Amino acid sequence: MKESYDVLVVGAGPAGSAAARKCVGEGLKTLLVEKHKLPRRKACSGIIANKSYNYVLENFGPIPEDAHGKPYYNLGMAFHFPSVGTVFGKMECYAPYVWRDKFDYFLAKKSGADLEDQTRFISAKENGDKVEVTLAQRKDTVKVDARYVIGADGANSHVIRNIAPEAYEGIPWAFAIQKYYEGKIDADNRFLYGFLVRGMGPFPWLNLKDDQIIVGLASPLEEKWEPKFELLLNYLKKNFGLEIKRELATEGCLANLMTPLNRFFPGRGRVLIAGEAMGLMHQGDEGISCALASGGIAGEAVIRGVKGEDALAVYKRLVKPEMEIALDQFNPFRIIESSSSFSSPRRPKMLVGFSLREKARLMRDAWDFVKNELLAVGGIGSAVLKNTLRRQILRKYRIPAAD
Numbered sequence: 583m584k585e586s587y588d589v590l591v592v593g594a595g596p597a598g599s600a601a602a603r604k605c606v607g608e609g610l611k612t613l614l615v616e617k618h619k620l621p622r623r624k625a626c627s628g629i630i631a632n633k634s635y636n637y638v639l640e641n642f643g644p645i646p647e648d649a650h651g652k653p654y655y656n657l658g659m660a661f662h663f664p665s666v667g668t669v670f671g672k673m674e675c676y677a678p679y680v681w682r683d684k685f686d687y688f689l690a691k692k693s694g695a696d697l698e699d700q701t702r703f704i705s706a707k708e709n710g711d712k713v714e715v716t717l718a719q720r721k722d723t724v725k726v727d728a729r730y731v732i733g734a735d736g737a738n739s740h741v742i743r744n745i746a747p748e749a750y751e752g753i754p755w756a757f758a759i760q761k762y763y764e765g766k767i768d769a770d771n772r773f774l775y776g777f778l779v780r781g782m783g784p785f786p787w788l789n790l791k792d793d794q795i796i797v798g799l800a801s802p803l804e805e806k807w808e809p810k811f812e813l814l815l816n817y818l819k820k821n822f823g824l825e826i827k828r829e830l831a832t833e834g835c836l837a838n839l840m841t842p843l844n845r846f847f848p849g850r851g852r853v854l855i856a857g858e859a860m861g862l863m864h865q866g867d868e869g870i871s872c873a874l875a876s877g878g879i880a881g882e883a884v885i886r887g888v889k890g891e892d893a894l895a896v897y898k899r900l901v902k903p904e905m906e907i908a909l910d911q912f913n914p915f916r917i918i919e920s921s922s923s924f925s926s927p928r929r930p931k932m933l934v935g936f937s938l939r940e941k942a943r944l945m946r947d948a949w950d951f952v953k954n955e956l957l958a959v960g961g962i963g964s965a966v967l968k969n970t971l972r973r974q975i976l977r978k979y980r981i982p983a984a985d
């Protein structure tokens with residue numbers, strides 16, 4: 583590690599690696615730091631949406647074979663309704679399954695930046711045209727200067743907590759947990775299952791990868807997740823014949839709920855924030871595509887900053903469409919109008935073969951779930967309504983963070 587860089591990127595996830603790759607590509611002296619030892623696991627289903635896949639192919643090259651999981655592709659979502667059963671939304675898209683430890687490590691190495699793992703961001707202080715950054719590398723404290731910092735350190739960003747702690751005021755948090763099991767289950771391994779069943783949090787899910795059964799849910803941080811998880815396991819045992827032989831692994835992480843609240847945070851001064859840290863997330867917990875896109879845009883903004891433009895102003899302008907796409911994910915009209923982030927050339931025909939009565943029961947289940955599990959989380963219902971009305975009436979969102 584040197585003492586001085588053009589740009590220091592915090593976090594070797596998709597956003598950080600995309601930012602680093604962009605900067606290295608323009609010849610900037612770039613340092614990418616990651617607090618964990620690499621490769622590191624990340625709680626994720628590992629479904630690479632079309633947009634992510636294309637971004638990676640274009641900027642990093644083909645995903646290495648050993649990063650792929652089996653089955654090779656995810657075919658879409660299977661929504662389970664308690665009173666009707668499972669409805670399969672088959673997408674006509676290329677959405678490979680990956681293991682995030684290998685996938686993210688591939689991106690980080692391919693970025694070409696100086697890569698330092700087990701190196702944690704502690705603090706940043708602007709001094710003239712530089713940012714003085716303090717890092718903890720294993721047991722040592724290291725000081726590094728950079729012309730710009732890109733914070734891409736995930737949902738619970740320590741870069742934000744350090745430079746602008748007020749950005750997190752009033753944000754509701756969720757805890758996402760998923761467990762891996764060896765065993766048996768009567769489910770189609772090509773689909774990610776989402777359960778619209780009350781009592782298990784706003785997003786209970788199931789998928790299978792390399793014959794491992796992966797069960798997870800997200801729960802508001804102030805509520806206990808354990809009873810909900812128990813309920814989900816029992817539901818799967820009763821309705822999907824789940825038999826657990828042994829537990830293989832557990833992954834958990836915090837998730838901020840900034841997107842539906844329209845509370846993005848793109849940065850301050852010479853510190854830009856990208857990916858989940860800035861509040862970008864799509865429906866169904868798809869966040870890799872916007873992490874890659876915003877990371878690349880942050881890199882572009884820094885490149886222009888080095889050439890004399892106001893990097894933060896450029897970033898806000900260029901990243902605004904990503905914020906709009908993220909808001910669309912929570913706008914019922916936009917969900918109906920456009921395809922989802924796992925974009926398919928055609929909308930999946932999910933309800934073919936269902937009678938009118940079944941469709942009505944299905945809608946009732948869906949509304950019951952959305953009202954009680956999703957919209958009930960701190961302020962989300964009213965924020966979604968406000969954003970939706972403004973978009974539908976004025977044809978555009980008002981995004982305070984981008985103005």
Ligand SMILES: Cc1cc2nc3c(=O)[nH]c(=O)nc-3n(C[C@H](O)[C@H](O)[C@H](O)COP(=O)(O)OP(=O)(O)OC[C@H]3O[C@@H](n4cnc5c(N)ncnc54)[C@H](O)[C@@H]3O)c2cc1C
Pocket residue numbers: 592593594595596597598615616617618622624625626627628629630631634701702703704734735736737740741758759760798835837856857858859863867868869870871873
């Ligand atoms: C259960 C679950 C399932 C998901 N499934 C999918 C899916 O199938 N497809 C999809 O597209 N998205 C999925 N997502 C979302 C996706 O995982 C995230 O949106 C994406 O990883 C965000 O990328 P990022 O680069 O912004 O942050 P991250 O991938 O979280 O990377 C941030 C990095 O910063 C590091 N870091 C944190 N603090 C510091 C520090 N102080 N110093 C140095 N480094 C630090 C972290 O260790 C981490 O490596 C899922 C999320 C969850 C929780």
